[in-house]
Amino acid sequence: MTHTPTPARLRGLAEAADLSRTPVDITAVLDHLVAEADTAVPTSIGFPGAVDLDHREVMARLGHRLWNNIGDPTDTGGTPHTRILEQAVIAWLADTLHMPTDDRWGYVTTGGTEGNLSALHAARRRLPTARIYYSTAAHYSIPKIIEMLGARGVVVNASADGEMDYDHLAVRVRRHRRWPAIVVATAGTTMTEAVDDTTRIHTILDEHDVPGRHVHVDAALSGIPLALDGRLRLDDDSGIGSITVSGHKFLGVPTPCGVVLIRDSLRREGTPVTYTATLDSTVTGSRCGLAAALLWHAIATHGREGHRWRVSEARRLATYTVDRLTAAGWPAWRHPHAFTVVLPTPPATVRTKWLLATDADISHLICMPGVTQGQIDAFVTDLTDTTAPASSPDPGHPHPPRPIPHPRRASSPAAGIGTP
Template sequence: MTHTPVPARLRGLAEAADLSRTPVDITAVLDHLVTHADTAAPTSIGFPGAVDLDHREVMARLGRRLWNNIGDPTDVGGTAHTRVLEQAVIAWLADTLTMPVDDRWGYVTTGGTEGNLSALHAARRRLPTARIYYSTTAHYSIPKIVEMLGARGVVVQAGADGEMDYDHLAVGVRRHRRWPAIVVATAGTTMTEAVDDTTRIRAVLDAFEVPGRHVHVDAALSGIPLALDGRLRLDDDSGIGSIAVSGHKFFGVPTPCGVVLIRDSLRREGAPVTYTATLDSTVTGSRCGLAAALLWHAIATHGREGHRWRVSEARRLAAYTVDQLTAAGWPAWRHPHAFTVVLPTPPAPVRAKWLLATDADVSHLICMPGVTQGQIDAFVADLTDSTPRSIPRPRPASSPTASISTP
């Protein structure tokens, strides 16, 4: 196996952290990690993690012991767990998504990938011969999960703005219409934060009278903001069977985590485990109770209205960013609902300073809650200073618009 060389800035840390050395200077290693993260923070605007919420109280109060939410979140036995807080998080998110009270189940996961795996595993247990449809802009975890499940995947093209091509979906469904369909819709694609329209997806499935279906929404970034808007719903009219969201993105929880919600009527109950007195209904078994507590704390300290304000401020900054980049002669765009601003890939000196997400000739920055106008102004200034005005810059192929299923 080929190993990637350690970057020069990390060589000293790698040597200090080498556990074969005696003694290990633990304080020096931890100080280096914190200093490096603090130094990079002002220019880290390319990946989705909110930085405006303070989680220190929970970490100080609960961070010194193991909180193990083993088994099903509805279990109440055992000690040193936070399942009561986990249940409150599940109820809050399900209520925000208008999910029927008598047809909901979920748990706190390690992140969006586990949420997708849990939902798609439940769907395939019910529809074992189903084809799993997902777009070319779906999260990279989806084809991996399809392979893990031993399922047959059908790749659907996406438009220039990142949204699923429903005509191409129809081509695939028509070809495989004899088999059930599991369709992965994305609410917030990785590069452009596009949202697939579940109403149009359902119309395609209806048109070909697919014998059995499950629509799953991978909503890692945009799910909570859209739910707070009332523009993403899991009520009976939605036709959506499951959803996965991240907790370390919009809520900025300082450990990767997420939530998966599945209609209770669409899954099988877990098997009982005698020695733990729990049901084995989750992917990982033992689960991080601290993550559930951090999510509960983030919700409890701000409430729906506080989080709606955070959404509006982030979108305001994203709109400002588009205006500033465009005024500087650098074409940029965003979906109306999005925190994500898409632009042509900046020159190497800018990318060396600013942490952006880049895919060939397209990059993005994300105006997550906590990113400031000062950071955006500094980025635009660096971009302007490093780019000769005479260099032509491509413009987006189309003017993207959000397409969100509404009740």
């Protein structure tokens, strides 16, 4: 079974979905889409969407009408909306992060990217001349947002394991120390799930006496797991001004969404809009109330303890995966807190079947909640079958694994974002 739809299957779907042909067989098109997705699931282990939660109750009860949380999340009027649930989600996440109750604000976004945009926009309004520092392992949305804001970005090296290179940050800050600094730390980099250390970032900003600062944490994947551990905190001591998490990653919400939280004292209030009777404080105007309800439901059905258990099970499977791959002669590693397992890029035959994420020599799979030991075993079997010595002389069958950059401290605890 392969996850990649063949060109013939794609052509068939495109023809069936062609709206210039009438009548369109709607049932056939939807059946086709669902069948493709169902076929892909068992071998989709490279992207960070949990698949263990059941969201059908919300889809069934709310999916038939528009729920529009237009404008500020604290407003209460307007057309049918789910702002009450949105506020509950914001409060739960802010509490989990130990954010001061009198200095918090946030809303449900379309995803991690919008959260980063909202937070960096707020930071830049307060510090218009700031340089925005981000590492080479930061998400691709960061340089795009800097460009959209017309801001000045400063790129900092990341080490082989994906964490920011603080010596290089110090060099870059020294050079630009006349300007305020907005620093984007990542909690869970896209390829290796590395966590940048905000304490070390603050120390460097202190040493260079920068005239104003904002530290934003892009925690799309790892924000909720690390917050549940108590390792990621937005209390007064953390000095963190804002954070973004994705909703379709750890909580597996079946529509892209996320949450941004910003210290209320670090942002400007939105402007009133008369005809919507709301404050314009969010990046988009209309906002998806269904996403807020889905997030609320995912949190409510499991609670903090249930989600902690999901985190520990996912990490247990990630540890097992590293052991299995290493025993099979395929040198894999992970950060101790991570669901992500990094390995040398498997041969194309394996990657055609298994949906991994690949960046040149390294690939990753992610043991998100819902990924099973059976999937991992099947993957390792395919990998070892393809690279077994008997098949090596065949040029169509690739090589045994090549070494990958050795992580600096893959066995040390997660770096000190709010280390308790």
